[in-house]
Amino acid sequence: MEEYALEAVERLTTRPAEPYETITVDPITPLLGAEVSGPDLSEELTPQQEKEIRHAFLTHHVLVFRDQDLTPEQHKRFASAFGDLHPVTLPAEGSDPYVLEIKATGESRSVAGNGWHADGTADPEPSLGSMLHITTVPGGTSGGDTLFANMHLAYELLSPALRGFLDGLTALHDGALPWTAAGQTPPPEYDVPRTEHPVVVRHPDTGRKLLFVNAPYTSHIVQLARPESDALLGLLYDHVARTPLLHCRVRWQPNTLTFWDNRCVQHHAVWDYFPHTRYGRRVAIEGTRPQS
Numbered sequence: 001m002e003e004y005a006l007e008a009v010e011r012l013t014t015r016p017a018e019p020y021e022t023i024t025v026d027p028i029t030p031l032l033g034a035e036v037s038g039p040d041l042s043e044e045l046t047p048q049q050e051k052e053i054r055h056a057f058l059t060h061h062v063l064v065f066r067d068q069d070l071t072p073e074q075h076k077r078f079a080s081a082f083g084d085l086h087p088v089t090l091p092a093e094g095s096d097p098y099v100l101e102i103k104a105t106g107e108s109r110s111v112a113g114n115g116w117h118a119d120g121t122a123d124p125e126p127s128l129g130s131m132l133h134i135t136t137v138p139g140g141t142s143g144g145d146t147l148f149a150n151m152h153l154a155y156e157l158l159s160p161a162l163r164g165f166l167d168g169l170t171a172l173h174d175g176a177l178p179w180t181a182a183g184q185t186p187p188p189e190y191d192v193p194r195t196e197h198p199v200v201v202r203h204p205d206t207g208r209k210l211l212f213v214n215a216p217y218t219s220h221i222v223q224l225a226r227p228e229s230d231a232l233l234g235l236l237y238d239h240v241a242r243t244p245l246l247h248c249r250v251r252w253q254p255n256t257l258t259f260w261d262n263r264c265v266q267h268h269a270v271w272d273y274f275p276h277t278r279y280g281r282r283v284a285i286e287g288t289r290p291q292s
């Protein structure tokens with residue numbers, strides 16, 4: 001590994017131990033994700049629990065809580081401890097505008113999120129994060145894992161020269177692209193968002209830089225010719241997909257809730273369980289405009 005990559009990994013693997021009093025935090029890998037035990041999310045959090053979960057979230061970016069038997073109202077209350085709720089895009093008629101059902105069955109011919117992406121980056125203010133509560137796991141015990149990738153590290157593992165080049169660029173994110181990629185057109189009631197964001201942004205809470213492009217939403221890098229943009233974006237997507245040390249994998253059990261930071265991770269829902277059923281609910285939290 002190059003020296004700059006070793007230094008990026010070392011910064012994380014040599015972090016001082018975190019002093020938690022109300023939660024237990026077991027990292028999934030030294031570089032991304034943690035299992036959190038202690039709090040019962042069906043109850044209101046104490047200020048100390050909230051503070052410690054926030055700290056763990058900013059440190060590990062993906063938090064996994066097991067054995068959480070939650071109603072949608074309790075799920076929303078937990079999410080609202082971290083900000084206003086982010087409404088669902090195109091909610092189904094009669095459904096809760098803040099609760100997105102994540103469902104795949106034997107009738108499904110595609111599933112949401114089956115590819116590396118961040119949520120809703122064509123919006124001017126993409127969500128801060130999402131909490132997915134899975135209640136039905138395919139086959140009862142396995143399948144339907146979700147992969148996550150650390151976009152801070154994705155940036156830091158690039159050569160200093162390439163990082164310097166990317167730092168000054170912006171990219172257009174287009175909300176129509178996921179529809180056209182699926183051979184569909186967006187429904188007429190959808191006010192399709194299109195937003196230019198920096199290719200490298202800073203996390204609003206930590207100031208740490210990260211790579212902010214993703215395959216389903218990013219159309220092109222504005223300052224480059226199209227073939228150049230396509231080649232560079234392809235290189236960056238391959239880097240995210242093919243570098244296992246960026247990744248962690250969450251294996252769901254019934255009543256697992258996972259809270260991920262949509263500002264600095266991408267995720268990929270693996271559809272390896274057809275024709276079985278997987279079911280859960282996702283609540284998202286409002287974010288802010290990404291800044292370089």
Ligand code: SIN
Nearest residue numbers: 102112113145146269
């Ligand atoms: C998504 O938010 O993209 C879905 C994630 C999942 O189903 O694991």
